Amino acid sequence: MELDLLRPLYDTDTEGPVVSVHMDTSRTDQDADKRLELTWRDLRRDLVAQGVDESTLSVLDDAVGGSPHIVGPQGESLFAAQGKLLGAFTLSAPPARTRAVVQAVADPLETVLDLDHQVPYVVVALDREGGDIDAYPVGAFDAATSRTYDGSTLHITRVRGGGPSMASYHRRSLNLWTRNAQGVAAEIAEAVSAVDARVVFVGGDPKALGVLRELLPTHRIHVPLVDVSGGRGGEDAEAALRRSVDTELATASDRIHEQAMEDYREALGRKLAVQGIPAVSDVFAVGNVHTLLLHSDRDADPLKWGTPGDPKLVASSPKALGEHESTAFEAPASSLLLRAATLTDAAFAEILPVAPVDDGCAAILRYGE
Structure with a gap:
């Protein structure tokens, strides 16, 4: 899938932190509205405890539960920063878990995995x-x-x-x-x-x-x-x-x-693909990623370092960012890799469970190394 829909999440006029909210907004019974109200109340309380400003919470208040006309199982992903709503997505299925995250960059993994299963x-x-x-x-x-x-x-x-x-x-x-x-x-x-x-x-x-x-x-x-x-x-x-x-x-x-998995296996055989977070980070740094592939199970996702100055860079330490060391921030690898993919016009595909891949992460290259 193409990642253009995510570009507003990385608005260069908006500096972090970014709030990412993923909710089960299913409307399968008469109590759905009340359940959503209580769910958001709990998430909002957590965000207040994490220091999120009232202007950002207010725009999220207005956006939560924004597709009441859709009946049945569904989910929602919302992204906001500094009083601005960066993105709102209705998901075809509830996310694996309802959660709210505050970090230096958006955390759109659940959003991307859902959109990747939606076919135009x-x-x-x-x-x-x-x-x-x-x-x-x-x-x-x-x-x-x-x-x-x-x-x-x-x-x-x-x-x-x-x-x-x-x-x-x-x-x-x-x-x-x-x-x-x-x-x-x-x-x-x-x-x-x-x-x-x-x-x-x-x-x-x-x-x-x-x-x-x-x-x-x-x-x-x-x-x-x-x-x-x-x-x-x-x-x-x-x-x-x-x-x-x-x-x-x-x-x-x-x-x-x-x-998509067949394309990856073929590219790997032709040395036009790499696997593992270090190798994928290296090819992103030189703009050589055609398609980013991630496994949906990211519970053990390691923290890596990124910088506002160059979204292509994903490193294991601030020092590895070179001249950007002073602006380094830490975030889950998937968040940084998805930012790099979006802002370098790379595509995305989910790695199927039957395909063992190092770190649950791989990339198909634009050209041979």
């Missing part, structure tokens, strides 16, 4: 008249864009009976299906581009889908097209479409992560 995608509800096309970027529960294309409905149904005019009606019907599918394909291409979608889910009329598939290459749509149940035709069809999309999203995410 497009949903199409299709029939022979046209389609409804919704585009979902990473980190969004609601569509970023919604498009509808409806072509002519004249002779949209094939004639069943015989007679001399039957073939003509059939051709006109197929031509209309094709024209309508052309319009839908053009809208799909726009939607894919808008959110950089990794997959398109289509539910609806199978014959219209067949015509659509033939047209996709001409519109330069090269992401996978996945058939799902449901489609156009009322609330029941739309609800079925949403359920089947949610199921297929998990499968799509698994495929993407498996491919």
